[in-house]
Amino acid sequence: MSTIDGLPAHILLVHAIVVLAPLTALLAISSALWPAARRRLVWLTVALATVVAVLTPITTEAGEWLEGRVGRNADLHNHTQLGDTFVYFAIALLAGAILVAVVHVRETRGRAVSRMLVGAVAVLTIAAGVAATVQVYRIGESGARAGWSGVSAQPVRAGK
Template identity: 60%
Template sequence: MSTISGLPAHPLLVHFLVVLAPLTAILAIFCALWPAARRRFVWLVAALAGITAVLTPITANAGEWLEHNVGETAAVEVHEHLGKTMIYFAAALLAAAIALVVTHRRAERSKPLSKAVSAVIAVFVVVASVATTVQVFRIGHSGAVATWGEVAAD
């Protein structure tokens, strides 16, 4: 996907990820640390993490198309390099969501995971969520510098 209604798709798709990834991360942390939130939001977290994982490579591919049409600069190269790493963070967030679903399903069936395993999952969810949010910020910042850096310097 390179354009949407004649406009480059990348900037439009990026806005979905900029909202979805941190929102998913915040909800995942709540689910990891607060069982009542897990009961209410675990399926939403799983769905949002899945959408984030699917949109990430689509957005990256649209970004590569855009790069070839606007030209390469050092700032665009930095943004592209960081953007290519997002798939790993989206995958970690999806794995965290799956772990939350497993935790939830086990608790529903009166076969909860041990406290040690639950603690490891909670730590993984928090680390994956924070890392994803930080990486979204880093990628977004580098994209803003690539797009607006020269304008801001004037």
């Protein structure tokens, strides 16, 4: 996918990742820690984590297409390298959401769920959620540097 309505697809798709990955992380962590949230949000969380995992390689491919059309520099190279790693974070987030769903299914079927299992799932989900959110920030910050390097922070005065 190269463009959407004439705009580079990467620039549009990346906004979905920037919004959905931290939102999914927040929902997954809430569901892992809070049984009432787990009952209400677990399937939404799994669905959003799946969307993030599917959109990530599509967004990366669109970014590689865009990279081939702009001047390459160190900032863009750093952004590309970081962006290529996000698929692992997206998969970890999906795995955390699935593990929370497994706990939920066991609870709703009346099967005993040990506190140790719930605690381990919570720790893994928190780690995946925090890591994914931090990585989204790092990738976004490096992309902003790549896109805005060389742009002055000073306003341009009309007529000058």
